Amino acid sequence: GDSVTQMEGPVTLSEEAFLTINCTYTATGYPSLFWYVQYPGEGLQLLLKATKADDKGSNKGFEATYRKETTSFHLEKGSVQVSDSAVYFCALSDRGSNYQLIWGAGTKLIIKP
Amino acid sequence: EPEVTQTPSHQVTQMGQEVILRCVPISNHLYFYWYRQILGQKVEFLVSFYNNEISEKSEIFDDQFSVERPDGSNFTLKIRSTKLEDSAMYFCASNSQKETQYFGPGTRLLVL
Numbered sequence: 001g002d003s004v005t006q007m008e009g010p011v012t013l014s015e016e017a018f019l020t021i022n023c024t025y026t027a028t029g030y031p032s033l034f035w036y037v038q039y040p041g042e043g044l045q046l047l048l049k050a051t052k053a054d055d056k057g058s059n060k061g062f063e064a065t066y067r068k069e070t071t072s073f074h075l076e077k078g079s080v081q082v083s084d085s086a087v088y089f090c091a092l093s094d095r096g097s098n099y100q101l102i103w104g105a106g107t108k109l110i111i112k113p
Numbered sequence: 114e115p116e117v118t119q120t121p122s123h124q125v126t127q128m129g130q131e132v133i134l135r136c137v138p139i140s141n142h143l144y145f146y147w148y149r150q151i152l153g154q155k156v157e158f159l160v161s162f163y164n165n166e167i168s169e170k171s172e173i174f175d176d177q178f179s180v181e182r183p184d185g186s187n188f189t190l191k192i193r194s195t196k197l198e199d200s201a202m203y204f205c206a207s208n209s210q211k212e213t214q215y216f217g218p219g220t221r222l223l224v225l
Contacts, residue, residue: 034213043218044156044204089156093214098169100146101206101214103156 002027002097006090006104013080014112021075021107023064023090031094033057033066033073034101038087047075047088085111115139117217119205125223126195134190134220136205145188146206146214147180149173156204162188195224 007022025031035047035057048057053068062077073090090104118137126132138145147159160170162180179191188207192199200223206214 032213036216044216046213046215049213091156098161099144100158100161100169100171101148101156102158105155 002031002092002094002102004090004092004102004104006088006107008105009087009108010110011107012110012112015082016079017111019075019077019080019084019109021088021090021109023073023075023104025071025073025090025092027071027092027094028096029094031092031096033064034091034093035062035064035073035075036089036091038089038106040086044089080109080111082111082113085109117205117207117215119203119217119220121220122218123221123223125225128197128224129194132192132195132222134192134203134205134222136188136190136207136217137186138188138205138207139209139215140186142207142209142215144168144208145180145182146208147190148204148206148216149201150204150219151198151201159190192222195222197224200224 004025032051034049036044037047048059050057050066056065064073064075087106087108089106091101093099120135145162150156158171160174161168177193181189202219204219205217208214
């Protein structure tokens with residue numbers, strides 16, 4: 001079945017550092033890919049998405065490119081802030097899973113001032 | 114901007130009791146979902162609902178669980194006889210035309 005694998009956390013960085021959180025997937029069809037963010041004590045917020053190969057999703061300085069050849073959707077940000085501290089979830093949705101979201105385990109990001 | 118709302122934000126209950134978690138999806142959305150997240154673990158799909166019936170459910174969604182859309186706005190998840198392992202954060206989501214799912218803030222359920 002479909003699955004999502006994320007790098008394990010926590011990831012600890014200093015403010016203004018470059019961020020990469022790896023995400024790879026397996027899917028039977030052509031999934032849409034998502035990054036959701038969960039700030040402490042809050043719910044799940046959509047951060048960005050991409051619906052087809054080579055699409056780049058971006059929001060709030062974060063970017064991720066849908067790479068079909070490597071089945072990856074890595075999250076990047078050039079300069080992180082303390083306010084980016086949160087848990088980041090990679091997820092996919094596709095016809096093969098009847099459009100339910102399949103989630104990665106989540107990566108906790110800690111940014112130190 | 115329209116958003117999904119959930120009530121209550123927190124619920125504490127005794128094992129064996131029934132709980133009903135409530136959600137108000139975005140008004141023009143047609144597909145509704147429940148997910149749960151046990152503390153420190155992955156988000157897990159429970160059930161999807163469309164056209165007044167369940168369209169998909171996971172192995173977790175056993176006979177103790179049920180969903181209902183009792184009126185034009187609410188979407189509820191009922192757990193008939195709660196167990197300790199039902200303690201989790203429960204998220205409702207909705208979307209239109211199989212597009213991006215929008216999530217509510219969640220209900221934190223604690224079963225004692």
